[in-house]
Each structure stands twice: as structure tokens, then as C-alpha cells.
Amino acid sequence: MGDQIEPSTTEMNEAVKVITDAAPRIFTWNYDRERDQLVTLYNRGMASQWNSVTDLDWDTNVDPEQLIRTSTRPNVIVDLARSAAEIPGSPLSSWSEKEFIALGIESMKSQLSQFMHGEQGAMMVAAKIVETVPWIDAKYYAATQTMDEARHTEVFAKYLNTKLGEPYAMSPFLEDQITALVEDSRWDITYLGMQIVIESLALAAFGGMVRTIQEPLLKKLLRYVMSDEARHVAFGVLTLQEYYRDLSESELKDRQEFLAENTLRNRARSMDPMMWERMNVNVHDVMPSLIEAASRKDKSVFATFEQGFFGKLVPNVRKLGLLEANNGYLRHLWGEAGLLRYEFADATADDYDSYDEVAKDRARNDAS
Numbered sequence: 001m002g003d004q005i006e007p008s009t010t011e012m013n014e015a016v017k018v019i020t021d022a023a024p025r026i027f028t029w030n031y032d033r034e035r036d037q038l039v040t041l042y043n044r045g046m047a048s049q050w051n052s053v054t055d056l057d058w059d060t061n062v063d064p065e066q067l068i069r070t071s072t073r074p075n076v077i078v079d080l081a082r083s084a085a086e087i088p089g090s091p092l093s094s095w096s097e098k099e100f101i102a103l104g105i106e107s108m109k110s111q112l113s114q115f116m117h118g119e120q121g122a123m124m125v126a127a128k129i130v131e132t133v134p135w136i137d138a139k140y141y142a143a144t145q146t147m148d149e150a151r152h153t154e155v156f157a158k159y160l161n162t163k164l165g166e167p168y169a170m171s172p173f174l175e176d177q178i179t180a181l182v183e184d185s186r187w188d189i190t191y192l193g194m195q196i197v198i199e200s201l202a203l204a205a206f207g208g209m210v211r212t213i214q215e216p217l218l219k220k221l222l223r224y225v226m227s228d229e230a231r232h233v234a235f236g237v238l239t240l241q242e243y244y245r246d247l248s249e250s251e252l253k254d255r256q257e258f259l260a261e262n263t264l265r266n267r268a269r270s271m272d273p274m275m276w277e278r279m280n281v282n283v284h285d286v287m288p289s290l291i292e293a294a295s296r297k298d299k300s301v302f303a304t305f306e307q308g309f310f311g312k313l314v315p316n317v318r319k320l321g322l323l324e325a326n327n328g329y330l331r332h333l334w335g336e337a338g339l340l341r342y343e344f345a346d347a348t349a350d351d352y353d354s355y356d357e358v359a360k361d362r363a364r365n366d367a368s
Contacts, residue, residue, distance in 0.1 A: 038137035045144035060217040062163040068104035073212040077107040083293035090289035113168035116156035121178035123149035125194040132187035148228040195236020204308030223357040252325040314342040
């Protein structure tokens with residue numbers, strides 16, 4: 001064998017990010033299973049584990065152009081770009097169908113890349129929860145979630161690298177959000193940010209994609225990932241419900257302000273500028289026509305994702321008691337933002353079983 005070349009310090013710095021935190025790590029000597037709902041969820045998590053190698057057909061041929069062309073609903077970014085192309089002076093005005101399809105592929109790669117990076121962040125957060133949560137039943141479940149998130153990171157990375165092409169870097173917004181959760185010394189904030197906010201965001205994004213794409217490998221991959229994510233949200237709700245009953249009003253106010261900042265800020269997520277660079281378009285040149293096109297669009301075009309996200313988040317937060325604490329502080333803020341219309345939608349802690357696509361597939365296979 002030839003001499004192995006060690007990576008340089010520069011290469012290592014580009015490939016890793018170091019995050020430190022001061023959260024206390026907790027051993028518990030109480031091994032009694034005292035939380036029946038968490039026991040049930042843990043048992044469900046063990047039973048619904050799936051194999052990323054044998055349960056997905058990686059021999060499936062994926063044509064990226066067909067992935068975009070066969071979607072049952074237009075890609076939001078592509079749809080917006082088509083409208084922007086009709087605005088005088090837009091740099092997209094000379095685009096042919098070829099460029100719009102290429103943009104759809106880049107948009108798909110960008111979105112799946114953020115899924116991949118987010119799942120690695122979730123893996124780190126779940127591992128931190130194992131170390132920091134004080135209850136054995138919660139430690140057990142968080143350990144199963146860590147395995148889930150490792151599998152999710154693996155399959156998104158594999159799909160990108162073998163079926164679509166070069167992934168995108170982690171978006172600064174997502175990176176900042178997850179870094180803050182890992183750095184925070186309070187275990188319940190880590191829970192609240194990941195299990196309640198980011199996992200609800202993921203369910204909405206995965207659900208929107210799985211309902212529109214026809215490509216069978218990605219469709220099955222997403223269905224199985226969603227099965228896991230629904231349990232993760234339920235895990236957060238069940239644990240935090242108990243913990244928040246004993247917090248003071250000032251402590252609850254901190255959690256309400258955290259939710260207000262993170263959820264309302266989610267509405268301001270922007271498109272990945274690197275996507276436009278790969279299309280040889282200057283993002284600053286194209287943004288005015290995109291903004292104008294968005295202002296002309298029927299707002300229902302953008303409502304599906306919001307409904308998926310807030311339709312789960314708001315009822316879950318209501319179950320935590322955080323809408324009403326401090327004289328309805330969060331209820332007032334979310335009411336002004338128009339989010340209370342989702343208050344009585346189905347909470348994930350109640351309906352996570354309905355997401356279990358792994359169990360459904362196994363039942364169909366056993367019956368055939």
C-alpha cells in the first residue's frame with residue numbers, strides 16, 4: 001500500500017464544526033419504568049426500526065429531470081421563477097424550459113441537503129438529550145431517536161450523492177438554530193427547539209414533498225422518515241408536559257419567548273443563494289423580480305407548508321400549557337400572526353400512530 005496522505009488542518013477545519021456547551025450530564029439510579037406513555041412510545045420506536053440498506057431499493061434508477069417533470073404539483077421555486085421571468089428586465093426572461101427544469105433539480109438538491117444537515121443536527125441533539133434528561137424512560141427513548149437520526153442522515157446523504165449530485169452546504173439559518181440548541185445548558189430548551197419546533201418543521205417539509213413526487217425510492221424514504229419524526233414530536237410533548245407543570249411563570253416566559261422567536265422567524269426563511277449561483281444567476285439581480293412575482297401570487301400557493309408546520313406545532317404547544325402561561329403571552333403573539341386558527345388541529349402526541357408507514361408496509365407484506 002502507498003503512503004496515506006493525512007488531511008491538512010485547513011481541510012479538517014472545513015470538514016468539521018466544533019460546538020461546546022455547559023449542560024450537566026446526568027446519571028440516574030432510578031431504573032423504574034414510571035412513565036407509561038413513554039414506555040409505549042419506546043416500545044413503538046423499537047418495533048418500527050427499519051433498515052436503510054434492505055428496506056430501500058437503492059438499485060432504483062432515478063432521472064432527476066423526470067423527478068421534477070412528474071411532480072403532481074409545480075415546484076414552488078420553479079413556479080415563482082416562471083412568474084418572475086414574465087416581469088420586464090428579469091434576468092430569467094430568456095430562460096427556456098431546460099433552465100426551469102434545471103432550477104427544479106437544484107431546488108430539490110438544496111432542500112434535500114438541508115434535510116441531511118438537519119438530521120445530523122437532530123442526531124447530535126438526541127444524543128445530548130440522552131445525557132442530560134433526568135428520567136430513565138426519556139433516556140431510553142432518546143437513544144432510539146439517536147439511531148433514527150443517524151439512519152436519516154445516512155439515507156439523505158446516499159440519495160443525494162448517488163442519485164442527484166453534489167449536495168449544498170448547510171444554510172446559515174439552520175446552522176445557527178441547531179448550534180444554539182446544542183450550546184444551551186438547559187435540557188428542556190434543547191427538547192423544545194428540536195422535538196417541538198424543528199421536528200414539526202421537518203414533518204411539514206417531508207409531507208409536502210412526499211405528496212407531490214412520484215419517484216418511488218425517494219417517496220418510500222420520506223414515508224419512513226416521517227414515521228420516525230412523528231414519534232419524535234410526540235416524545236417531546238409527553239416529556240415537556242410533565243416538566244413544565246413545575247416551572248415558575250418567569251421560567252415559562254423564557255420558553256414562550258423562545259418559541260415566538262423561532263417560529264415567527266421561520267416565516268422569514270429565504271431561498272438558498274447558492275442555488276442561483278449554480279444556475280449562473282446573480283441572486284441580487286434576480287431577487288427584485290422574484291419579490292415582485294411573489295407579491296402577485298395567490299397566497300394559497302405558499303399556504304400548504306405553513307399549514308403543515310403550524311397545524312402541528314400550535315396544538316402541540318397548547319398541550320404544553322405554553323399558550324396560556326403569563327396571561328396568554330404567546331397566545332397574543334401568535335394570535336396577531338394569525339396562527340391560532342391551528343390551535344385545535346390534531347396534536348402529534350395523539351396521532352403519531354397514523355404516520356407509521358413502516359408498520360403499514362409490513363402488514364401489507366404479511367398479508368400478501
